[in-house]
Amino acid sequence: MISIKSVSKSFGSGARRTVALDSVSLDVPEGDIFGVVGQSGAGKSTLIRTVNLLERPDSGTITVNGRELTALGDNDLRVARQGIGMVFQHFNLLSSRTVQGNVELALEVVGVESRERKRRSAEILDLVGLGAKASAFPSQLSGGQKQRVGIARALAARPRVLLSDEATSALDPETTRSILELLRTINQDLGLTVLLITHEMDVVKTICDSAALLEAGRIVENGRLVELISTSGSRMARDLFPLGAPESIPGATVIDITFSGGNADRPVIAQLARDHAIDVSILGAAIETIAGNQAGRTRLALPGDEMTNAAAITDLRAQGLLVEIVGGESA
Amino acid sequence: MIDSSSPDFWSDLVDVLLLGTGQTLYMVFFALVFTILIGLPIGILLVGTERGGLFEKPFGSRLVGQILNRVLDFVVNLGRSVPFIILMIAIIPFTRLVVGTFIGPTAAIVPLSLVAIPFFARMVEISIKEVDPGLGEAAHSLGASRWQIVRKVLVPEALPGMLLGLATTVTSIINFSAMVGVVAGGGLGNVAVTYGYQRYSTIHMVAVIIIIFVIVMILQGIATHFAKKFARTSGGGSRAEVTERKMALGTPGGV
Numbered sequence: 001m002i003s004i005k006s007v008s009k010s011f012g013s014g015a016r017r018t019v020a021l022d023s024v025s026l027d028v029p030e031g032d033i034f035g036v037v038g039q040s041g042a043g044k045s046t047l048i049r050t051v052n053l054l055e056r057p058d059s060g061t062i063t064v065n066g067r068e069l070t071a072l073g074d075n076d077l078r079v080a081r082q083g084i085g086m087v088f089q090h091f092n093l094l095s096s097r098t099v100q101g102n103v104e105l106a107l108e109v110v111g112v113e114s115r116e117r118k119r120r121s122a123e124i125l126d127l128v129g130l131g132a133k134a135s136a137f138p139s140q141l142s143g144g145q146k147q148r149v150g151i152a153r154a155l156a157a158r159p160r161v162l163l164s165d166e167a168t169s170a171l172d173p174e175t176t177r178s179i180l181e182l183l184r185t186i187n188q189d190l191g192l193t194v195l196l197i198t199h200e201m202d203v204v205k206t207i208c209d210s211a212a213l214l215e216a217g218r219i220v221e222n223g224r225l226v227e228l229i230s231t232s233g234s235r236m237a238r239d240l241f242p243l244g245a246p247e248s249i250p251g252a253t254v255i256d257i258t259f260s261g262g263n264a265d266r267p268v269i270a271q272l273a274r275d276h277a278i279d280v281s282i283l284g285a286a287i288e289t290i291a292g293n294q295a296g297r298t299r300l301a302l303p304g305d306e307m308t309n310a311a312a313i314t315d316l317r318a319q320g321l322l323v324e325i326v327g328g329e330s331a
Numbered sequence: 332m333i334d335s336s337s338p339d340f341w342s343d344l345v346d347v348l349l350l351g352t353g354q355t356l357y358m359v360f361f362a363l364v365f366t367i368l369i370g371l372p373i374g375i376l377l378v379g380t381e382r383g384g385l386f387e388k389p390f391g392s393r394l395v396g397q398i399l400n401r402v403l404d405f406v407v408n409l410g411r412s413v414p415f416i417i418l419m420i421a422i423i424p425f426t427r428l429v430v431g432t433f434i435g436p437t438a439a440i441v442p443l444s445l446v447a448i449p450f451f452a453r454m455v456e457i458s459i460k461e462v463d464p465g466l467g468e469a470a471h472s473l474g475a476s477r478w479q480i481v482r483k484v485l486v487p488e489a490l491p492g493m494l495l496g497l498a499t500t501v502t503s504i505i506n507f508s509a510m511v512g513v514v515a516g517g518g519l520g521n522v523a524v525t526y527g528y529q530r531y532s533t534i535h536m537v538a539v540i541i542i543i544f545v546i547v548m549i550l551q552g553i554a555t556h557f558a559k560k561f562a563r564t565s566g567g568g569s570r571a572e573v574t575e576r577k578m579a580l581g582t583p584g585g586v
Contacts, residue, residue, distance in 0.1 A: 052472055082474035092469035096487040096561065105483060109475045157473070 007060030038214035085154030089166035144175035164196035241286035241297035246326035254327035355518035362443035374455025410449030439516030454496025458489035491562035498554030
């Protein structure tokens with residue numbers, strides 16, 4: 001649905017030239033909620049702004065819904081943008097217009113006539129749960145309500161794609177959750193493809209199907225969440241289940257076991273202790289629902305060095321679990 | 332010397348003041364109309380032709396944008412720095428070309444507009460720069476055209492600030508309209524000079540001052556009222572106040 005091909009972008013020139021995006025390629029399948037994570041300064045904002053060409057890339061192509069935006073002229077680009085909604089961190093609502101007026105702006109731009117605008121804006125405000133606030137001004141709303149207006153405005157012209165530029169970063173945790181739920185509902189009910197950027201792993205965990213990790217303008221990891229978490233050494237998986245830095249325990253082997261999908265509810269540890277007669281100690285554990293599946297990671301300490309525990313580890317791997325040895329006695 | 336005990340004095344005074352007030356309002360009204368019609372687009376273009384602005388590349392060329400920006404900026408600075416009395420006299424040939432004469436209230440509208448346009452254009456520029464750039468960006472993302480962004484986003488959002496700017500502009504137009512009267516324009520300025528100064532009539536002088544003061548207060552009051560009203564509905568009270576403070580720093584050129 002969204003296809004970004006070797007997009008590069010830099011700002012400034014000469015010695016002060018900074019590369020924001022370095023040959024970034026991404027594919028967002030239709031109907032997906034795709035999250036791009038990264039620290040501030042990684043180039044996330046630049047990336048999402050190149051998708052609707054608010055920022056024109058120096059090189060590379062952007063294709064959305066089958067149209068190559070980077071090849072379009074000004075007028076065609078405007079029309080194409082009408083099919084791509086965008087939600088902003090700071091909401092960007094017109095203070096001179098009511099909630100309804102803000103939503104109608106999107107329809108005025110497209111050229112919808114007045115009566116239809118009223119009907120459509122009422123409908124979409126109901127969808128985001130703000131039907132009762134239609135005649136309020138943005139200054140009278142809370143942050144979460146403002147973002148709902150922002151979402152309503154982005155959806156008014158029935159786009160196929162929604163871009164979310166840190167939509168929840170200015171909101172408190174509870175409001176964040178309700179906005180994410182709304183995005184999920186929209187994605188499911190309207191079949192909308194969502195590309196979002198965030199610096200919060202929680203956002204990815206809560207709603208994303210796929211994710212990419214952006215670092216210094218490059219994509220470091222990229223894939224479906226279910227697959228990423230069972231990928232050995234995945235940075236994103238480590239961030240999804242924060243167990244802290246690996247520790248070494250004298251006389252023991254420390255391993256991380258990742259459960260996902262079908263094996264999440266099996267009594268793996270009890271079995272391990274029984275079958276191999278090991279005194280397993282649990283150092284840490286994190287269980288999450290990721291992309292609708294139960295998944296978790298447990299850190300265990302097994303007495304003895306790696307060699308002693310080789311059989312047990314092989315057995316665990318044979319059960320389809322991802323086992324990483326993070327610390328232990330060097331044999 | 333006017334004889335204030337003559338039986339016709341008071342009715343003459345009323346006639347003279349009514350005519351003067353009417354002429355002043357006529358000059359100020361039309362000068363204001365032209366100021367808005369011309370000053371508003373210039374102010375918008377001043378912001379728009381800056382780097383990264385909406386009209387940064389007119390006809391697809393950044394160079395044209397840069398030149399336009401420099402020229403507008405120069406003209407606005409020139410217009411604001413030439414003292415009004417000199418401007419008024421210097422443009423007499425132009426006034427004659429436009430109106431056919433350089434004497435009378437109608438002719439006075441030309442120099443009054445010319446002095447107020449650059450001033451108001453700066454006010455518009457300041458107000459538009461106060462608008463959050465994120466709003467233009469949001470409109471872009473919706474697929475709005477430049478013209479739609481100007482009409483539906485920039486102007487409505489900058490309205491409270493522009494109204495305050497307009498209030499200041501009106502005051503300076505009234506101020507200069509009195510000076511026009513001294514030369515040839517008519518209006519209350521003319522009354523003050525021909526009766527108050529040349530014929531030593533203190534009553535005329537005091538009456539003119541009071542009338543001008545009342546006109547300024549009323550117009551200022553109206554403009555401020557609407558500016559506050561729009562700023563309140565939009566919750567941008569603080570923004571309007573900031574703009575007001577900035578405006579207070581910029582006084583019109585001339586005297």
